[in-house]
Amino acid sequence: MLSERAARAALAGARPKTLWLDDPSAPEPEPPLTGEAEADLVVVGGGYAGLWAALRSLDRYPGESVLLVDAGRCGDQASGRNGGFASASLTHGRANGLARWPEELDLLDRLGAANLAAMEADVRRHRIDCGWEDTGELTVATRPHEAEALADVHADLTAAGEPVELLDAAATRARVDSPTYLAGLFSATGTAMVEPARLAWGLRAACLRGGVRIHEHTPALDLERSGDRVEVRTEQGRIRARRVVLATNAFPPLLRRLRLATVPVYDHVLATEPLSSEQRAAVGWAGREGVSDAGNLFHYYRLTHDDRIVWGGYDAVYHYASRIDPVLEQHGGTHLRLAEHFLETFPQLEGIAFSHRWGGVIDTSTRFTAFHGTGLAGRVAWSLGFTGLGVAATRFAADVVLDLLHGEDTERTRLRMVRERPLPFPPEPLRAAGINLTRRELERSDRNGGRRSLWLRALDRAGLGFDS
Known part of the structure; x- marks a missing residue:
């Protein structure tokens, strides 16, 4: 209950706007076609x-x-x-690529790396002021089974020639300090931060x-x-x-x-007020790397140019009949859950306030x-x-x-x-039932040491899934 009260207090003044779009430098619109x-x-x-x-x-x-x-x-x-x-991966991570296109994964990784390099070159050539930072990414484990999984990922990536570093709890916390971290995997290449x-x-x-x-x-x-x-x-x-x-x-x-090839899913995000020098010192984060955790339902977070923390993910909210509506961008329960998770991850930032809360719809395929x-x-x-x-x-x-x-x-x-084309999602009501069941089973898997239920194993065998 204390966590919920603290989260509500942190959210009290948050503007229901997207941080990135709440920018006075936004361009004036071009006229409609007539x-x-x-x-x-x-x-x-x-x-x-x-x-x-x-x-x-x-x-x-x-x-x-x-x-x-x-x-x-x-x-x-x-x-x-x-x-x-901005990730070099074209396959939603190596594990997904290995499961679907193992024979061409090396080529996909090469093309993805070349694409990210070309993207950075285009940003420089066109003088796009988007805060491009070659920070790399830190994946953190907060449960024992996630730490074991990171060790397996490290072995696979090392065998593939990827320069990644497996970190114990102390080394992970030396990069970004949270008492929830048990291990980490740091990749200095393949991920850049941009202002969207x-x-x-x-x-x-x-x-x-x-x-x-x-x-x-x-x-x-x-x-x-x-x-x-x-x-x-x-x-x-x-x-x-x-x-x-x-x-x-x-x-x-x-x-x-x-x-039926995609479904719209709402992802929700918070942004803090700029950290003070004391708050920044309390979390470290000297490398400014992007961070995500290793759960099925995961958070992603990063620093902005003015040292806010952008914190999003976890819930992937699907609305019946693939509904898309601006009113769905604000989701009190999800934003509250995100705030609670944030304060559990960074208890040393107790008293911090969120300046923005928002949501947005993305498209996902099976x-x-x-x-x-x-x-x-x-x-x-x-x-x-x-x-x-x-x-x-x-x-x-x-x-x-x-x-x-x-x-x-x-x-x-x-x-x-x-x-190849992905398998389509089923029509309603099977679509909503299947997506919501999958979401619940993924959450249960996180709680149960990563063990995958019969439903999730069946989806794995069929090459189907739901993710954000």
Whole structure:
């Protein structure tokens, strides 16, 4: 009860806004599309995936015109609300990649590392002020079975040539101090911290400078073949295009075949007030690395440029019938649980206040990674299902969809990961029942020493899952 009272006190003044978007440097919106328009490439969706597709198209096909539409404002959804971990992994972690594509995992790891390096180079080249920090990542164990699992992961990564360091409790706490830590795994490479909204706004600005026409507050309602073109119908206009990229992520896709391929999941986050010098000294964190814990239901957390702690994850909330609504971004029970977990992790920060609390919808597939494909005789391509490690993977996906639209045979398009599709989620009411049962069983597994129930083992054998 004391923990709950302290958590409520810490949340009392938190603004129901996304920290990253609550920024006076946010750009003014571009005007909506009205009337008729034409372009070689039309991109539907102004999050990371769509912005990278537009920007990479400028780089790869400089003579082609690009037009991008977004139903709201670029970067306002998942791209502006996440924790800001840019990971080299294209497979939602090595374990998921090993379970699904073991024969090409080395290639996927190489392509992921190259993609992250290229992303950093693009950020530097376009002078995007997004607080890029090559910090690496610390994974912490707070239960004995998690410490054992980290030792196994360390052995696997070391055998694969990855430079990772296995830490005991004292060494882990020397990096970031929490009495809950039993062990840690630190990787100095493969993860960078970024400020999410500023990354999206920087990509948007680079697109505009390069000649991309952007229309915000322009929902795309439908698309259809029209001779050798595709027509995209919007609320107040129509666009004729040679090629179309769909980057709508959690929101309803324009192609019916994709409607069961992903589900929208709400992730919730808190941010503290800036730490004082005494509070910062109490937690250490000299390396500013991103941190996540090793449970099935995990937290992720990091420092901002002004030394706030952003703390999110754990609950992945699915609403019946794949409901998406701005009112769902605030979830009192989840925010309270996150605050309690924060104070349990950092009891030395008792009395700290949270300045922001927010939520956002992401798209997840049954395989936890993005998937790609084409439709309308190859004139439309999509990437969907980025789940929780999508910040950098969106750039890779942009190159995949451009490869597919232009019929290019590349290392990317030959990947089994790219050629395969995830199994769909079932329709309601089975979808909600299965997701909520899986969520409960994952929580029970964390409490029971990592032992996986019959239900979870069945999902493992079927190659299915649910995660954020």
